[in-house]
Each structure stands twice: as structure tokens, then as C-alpha cells.
Amino acid sequence: MPHKIYDKVAGNGLISRRYLLSIGATGIGAVASSTVLGADAGINFEIPSWSRTPGPGASAYGAPSRHTQHFQRTHGAPNATYPGGGSSRSPLQHLQGSITPNSLHFERHHAGIPDIDPSGHHLVINGLVRQPLVFNYEDLLKYEMISRVYFLECAGNSGALLRGGNEDGTAQSLHGLVSCAEWTGIPLSALLDEAGVLPEAKWLAAVGADAASMGRSIPIDKAIDDVIIALFQNGEPVMPGQGFPMRLFVPGWEGNISVKWLTQIKLTREAAQFRDETSKYSDTLHDRSSYQFTFPMGTKSLITSPSGQMSLDRPGIYQVTGVAWSGSGSIRRVEVSADGGQTWADAAIQGLQLDKALTRFTIPWAWDGGSAVLQSRAIDSLGNVQPTRDAILAERGNISTYHNHCIQSWSVNSFGEVSNVYV
């Protein structure tokens, strides 16, 4: 329980970082043996079993504790009419920092995960080029690589929130289609230089080697700006679910365009009109007209703790923390409100603050036991401000639910129960 003075920085309990949490216990009853360095009055525990006997030695590939193995991605059951289709969502409410571990990075598959033998995989660059080229995996490993920390977000992330409902949702179930990693690979521009792009080439068509032949079109200006052929993720080869042996990585843009299991790049005059840029991933508006292409992901943030399905034990100080990102730049600032958007205070950025990467924010909140609505609002380096849900509904409606980057609200009731709410 807090017993110190602290300064209020916004309504309904948001406080400054100058405080002592002071929940370390004093005077716990003695049990048995003393601690290693001798006991103080009242601090005296039995030496636990794991301190009495040596444990097993090192392993070749480490694994999480059995006590945290419930921190897993959620994913749908197999579906006979859409084999291998579906997604897995990152357990955002259990994660910290900016980096997502590879095994918990979200995934979206359109025909499951191909088991590719890299020695039988090729990357073809053809179409409007001076010289069509074929690369194998070993060839590509010889090129100069760059490493960048980037978020990846599915265009459909948070989509259901535009329709309403989802009172029982968690950060994972509502927003778990976003993650962040250090991606390492070859600048696409280096390979295009070798093939020699012809002046009439304005787009490229990227195709994956999965059974869906997932394909997407990318404007040539973006392709030569910052797109990479990613071979490594957080240091190790990309996992099969992320596109092993290689994927396209298109920084800041909707996840679907970062084609996994990349096998072909064809330079073209026009967009290829792939299935996944006509029947899907296009934004239909109120009047039934559509934006075919909405590439950059919006300026966005969400509070990951507290999250829906959590309960606050008792009134006191809690750290409100979450992640923010923008497909157009870095995060300049994140504001948090505890009164449903009436007043706001700046959260602290507590870690990496990089271009097109998840940025961790945190602010202490003194919950008084009453009702509250927690929100976060991101501002990026271009000055873009995360919009309200009402603003997005007014602009686009909810026929399409792609590209929802609105402010999200967690309600806390007087029992401390946290749930998704619309305000």
C-alpha cells in the first residue's frame, strides 16, 4: 500500500514518477533455517528445495520456465474449408520491453506453414529488368546485410473493435496481431541494382512459395527505399512461421505485404491485382467505394497492462504500461488518461525509441477504488495523433475493419475488474 506523498499529473489518479511504491514486506514470520548471509529480525525463510540440490546443466536450445508456459500465442482450431489459414496472437499482456521473442511473434497464414528445404528454394527477380536473375539461399547469405528493429502489424489487428462488443477481450485477443523484432537481411535495392530495373517498371509483384501463392504489389519507390529481404530475426534464421528461408520486409506497412517464403519478385508497369489486394486488405467506405491500397499502418498505441480479464487486487499504485508505434516514423510522445480522455498526462518512454518500432511507455496510477477508464494516445515524429474511434467511424464507417488504429479504452470498475469499453 502506498504511504508516500506523490504529485498528481492528470485526473483520476495519474501521478508523477516521484513516489515510493513501498510494497516490500517487513517482519514476515520466521519459518526455519536462516538465509545465506544471516537473518535480520523477521526475515527468515526455509531454504527452498531448488537451493539444496544441483539442477540440470545447460541445453542446446533454451526453453521458458514451466511456470510461464501459459504465456503462449492463441490460435484458432484447424479449419477444413481453409486449411492452414488463420493467425496466432502475441500475449501482449504478459510481455515487456519492445522486442517480441521469435517464438511469440504473431503470425498470419493463408495456407499454413510450408516446410521449405532451403537447398531447393529459389528467389527469382524478373519482369521489367535488364537481366532476370535467380538466387539460392547460400548465394544470398554472401551479401552485405543490414539490421533494423521494426514492428510488424496485421492490417486486420484491432479490427473487431470497430464493430463493437468484445467486453471480455484481452490485449492479446483484441490487439495481438502486432509484434516487433530486429530484422536482418539484404536491402532489396542491392538485388534490383544487379538485375537492372527498366525505367518503365513502376511496381513489383512479390510472391511467396506457400500453397496460397500469397502475392502483393509494392510501388517501386518504396521497394528501393527501405525494403529488405529478411533472412534473420532477432539474430537467428527466421522461423518457418515467419517465412523461412526468407521473407520480404516492408517497414511500417501492413503486415500482409511483407510476403513470407518469398520466391519471386517481378517488376511490372501496374499493380498485379492479386487476390489479397482486391478481395481482401482493401478498405471499403460508407458509400461502398474502396481504397484499394492503404499501405502505412497508422499512429497507434495500446495499454497492455492493465488488460481485459485482469483484476486489480486493491486500491493502490499500479504501473500503466503499453506499446506505441507508427508506420510513418518514430514515436515522439504517448499520453495516458484515467478519466476516459478528459485529462491526459505524458507517459515515460522506457527503452528503445526507434523509427517504425514498438516503443514502451509507462506511467504510475493511484487507483482509488472507484471506476476509471484508461486510454493511451500516441503522437509520432511527424506530428500524427492517434484518432478516436468516433473519428474513424465518421471517416470510414465499419464496413471494412482494416487499419483500425483508434484509441482503445479499458474500463476499471469498483471491483477492480478490467474490460474493454467504448466511450
Place this chain on the structure above:
Amino acid sequence: MPHKIYDKVAGNGLISRRYLLSIGATGIGAVASSTVLGADAGINFEIPSWSRTPGPGASAYGAPSRHTQHFQRTHGAPNATYPGGGSSRSPLQHLQGSITPNSLHFERHHAGIPDIDPSGHHLVINGLVRQPLVFNYEDLLKYEMISRVYFLECAGNSGALLRGGNEDGTAQSLHGLVSCAEWTGIPLSALLDEAGVLPEAKWLAAVGADAASMGRSIPIDKAIDDVIIALFQNGEPVMPGQGFPMRLFVPGWEGNISVKWLTQIKLTREAAQFRDETSKYSDTLHDRSSYQFTFPMGTKSLITSPSGQMSLDRPGIYQVTGVAWSGSGSIRRVEVSADGGQTWADAAIQGLQLDKALTRFTIPWAWDGGSAVLQSRAIDSLGNVQPTRDAILAERGNISTYHNHCIQSWSVNSFGEVSNVYV
């Protein structure tokens, strides 16, 4: 095969980054079906099996491809006289970027890996404090956390190189006791503030809950500067081999002092004289006197590719790449030599360039088929320059092999075979 003009930047084949590698093949013989977007003359492959049938769907916790599962840590066999003792080494020659994935982060254990139930684990802060305190795991999760990318290196890393031999070594076997991750946790200073450190406290003694009761002493100035109680690594809870549920993390200092499975911090007047700071981890010099404490790890770099046990296929351009780090700051510059240190050229920094973190460098090298000696030399933000092996031997000798941060040399012979060498 390279066929372009390029500029030399140092002796024996180091070249500028303005070149075309041009190893993409043209005119590969047609096999059967066409590629998805239609074939160009000579680019025509049979559609592989993995593109014909949907694969399995998403999983709860991802795993590497079976084609890269030989990228593993190496670790010794169980030892009956030292149960649970030993280490596992990161496969540096197979990794890229700056981040090490958690499952491949090096480990060093003194009594194996305890299987700690966090609900039965405590962190005690006692000794010269106004009020001794006890924290449980759930309590600590409520504190404000910070995230920082830091390297961790065992004091004994690269140690055997001071003695000589090791011609067959790889980057992993010789230098694999260094890794890098985003660590998230509570600034130790926040918990010390709550306990109230008394003015006479000059050191703290940190003890782990493993069966070795691993303990180390830390000067109070460092403890309140940047030490954290780390609960998360690359976003997820630290794995058991890294100290679950919590470890001390002492940025830039020898790995052993970042006590895993942390259970007690006692504030003291003097260093505690633990076993692992008297019989081990002290540097004995030529004249048999010893430095008891050598805390910061030196300014260091190493080339991870080429690595010992690799073979270069044929003359041509290769990317020389590696990692650099300093326990005293960030990496300002890395130089590479291909002629055993006679001439040097600046490598490119290709990714994160952070304080006390692994920094990836790369430079192209045109191997002419002759013999060569590849070396790298790091310069940090304080101007510290990585020393030669001779300089370290002259200063300290090799009675102790801790804290070896000397320049390391890979020899390439006319068959393209790479091996460790002393020059």
C-alpha cells in the same frame, strides 16, 4: 563471381562498399512447370512440394526450421564431480544482427539450473539499511520497469587464446560466451531507496538461489547507477537458464556478477569475499600478485564470419562481419585488416549502435586465392582501443586467462580453409 570494378580501401583485398556482388544466376536450365507469374527465358522451375499442399497452422510457441536446428549452443557433458557446472556457448558464426535469441544466449552455471516456483521465491534486501525488506515475484511485477539492450560476456570468454593452440576453434568454441539481449526490469536504486541505504554501506552482496549460492560483491556506486533487477529478456520472462524468476543485471561488467536466481541483496561495509571473487574471477599477474576485482569487460571485437572450420569456396568477394562491444561505453568504430594488421580499413556499422551492446560490423573483402590473416579492432566511445594479444601477455601474462579482449586472428590459406592463428 565478381566482375565489377571496385575500390581498394586496405591491403590484401579489403574493398569499398561500392560494388556489385552479382552472383545471381542467369539462364538456369528449364525443368518443368512455370513459376507463378510466368517464366522468363531460362528461369523455370518445377513447383516444389511445399507450394502444392497447405502446411500445418499456427502454434502456441514457435520453433526453428528443422533445416537450421543444428544452430545450437554447445555445452559440456554432465560432470559427476561438478554437478550442473559448465557453460553453453552461442553459435556466433550462424547469427546475425545484434540481438541474441533467448534460446541461444550463452549460459554459465555453477550448480545447474534450479527449477524455481516464483510463488515460493523471495528477494530479501537487508544488512546496512534503515528497514530490511522482502519482495515476492508478484510484488516486483508492480514496479516501474526500464528496458535496455546490453551485452553479457563471461569473464572467461576467449580465455584459452592467451595460452595458445585452438587452431580448430570456431567463433562459437573460442568466443561463444558473449551474447546480447533487451533486458527489462526494475532499477535496483528504486528498491534500495525503499529500504533506505545507511551511509556506512559501501558494497552490496548479491546471492542466488541456486545450490551453489553463487554470490558476488558490487560497489554501491555501481549498484545505484545502472544495475537492474531483470525480470524479462527480449520481451518474455527470463528463461530458467538465465535466472528465472529474476537476475541481477550489471551493465558492462563481467557476466558472473550479474547474479542469476537472485534471492538476497545485503548492504555491507566491505566486499563479502565470496568464493567466486577469491578462488575464481580474479586476475593473477606475472609476479603472482592478483587484481581481485576487474569489473568492466574490455573494448573488444571479433569476426564471426569467416570463422574457423569454414572454407571459402573460390576466390571472390566475401562479407567479413562480426560483433564489437565495450563494457565502458558504445562502439565508435571497428577497423578490419586482411593482412595481419599491416593495414586497416573502417568497417560499416550495420544496425544498433548502443551503449554496452553488441554492435554489428561488416566490410566486403575480395579474396584473391592467396593466404590472408583477418583481424578486427574496436574503438569505443571513450577512445579505448582493443589491444593486441602481445600487449596483454606483456602486461598480465597468462597465469590468469580472464578478461582477454585481445585482437583475434583468422588465417585463410590458399585452399580457403579458415583457422585460428597467432600473429
